[in-house]
Amino acid sequence: MSKARTLADLVSAGGAMRVAELAANGTNTAGLKAPDALAADVTWKLPTADGSNGQALITDGAGNLSWGAGGGGGLSGSVLEFDQTISTSITLTANKNAFSVGPITINTNVSVTIPTGQAWLIL
Structure with missing residues (x-):
């Protein structure tokens, strides 16, 4: 990126929040996109640290995400x-x-x- 960007620059209604890779590596981006329709506002709280090898991001059903076993x-x-x-x-x-x-x-x-x-x- 050639300039500092604000969160408002990265988000658009109906679009995705996009973050670019290091400029020296190219112009690809990674993004997060909301579903096309929601019944209400949704907020997911990310874990405070990275998970361990083999763990998956799981939810408690109340918006709190944590690392745990993916499936049983x-x-x-x-x-x-x-x-x-x-x-x-x-x-x-x-x-x-x-x-x-x-x-x-x-x-x-x-x-x-x-x-x-x-x-x-x-x-």
Whole structure:
């Protein structure tokens, strides 16, 4: 970039917020774009530090983003694998039940929230 830019220079209605790479490396940009339609204003709070290798950016459903395991298992052929340790807090999705294959360990300061009328079955 040849001059300092303000946030207003980087954002436009219906557009994307764009940040350029170092001028010495070219003219490419990286951007963030809102969905085309929103039911209300949305704010996501980013984590205070970078995540660890293999972690994904996850949400608590209230706009707070954190680093954690992306998903709970993997499919290999006809075998479904589950993690044995829950390392980030979980709240079951509304009107959904869940199951896990034990044994299961829940890390300290981590919670599993099961809303009324829903179930979590550990086999």
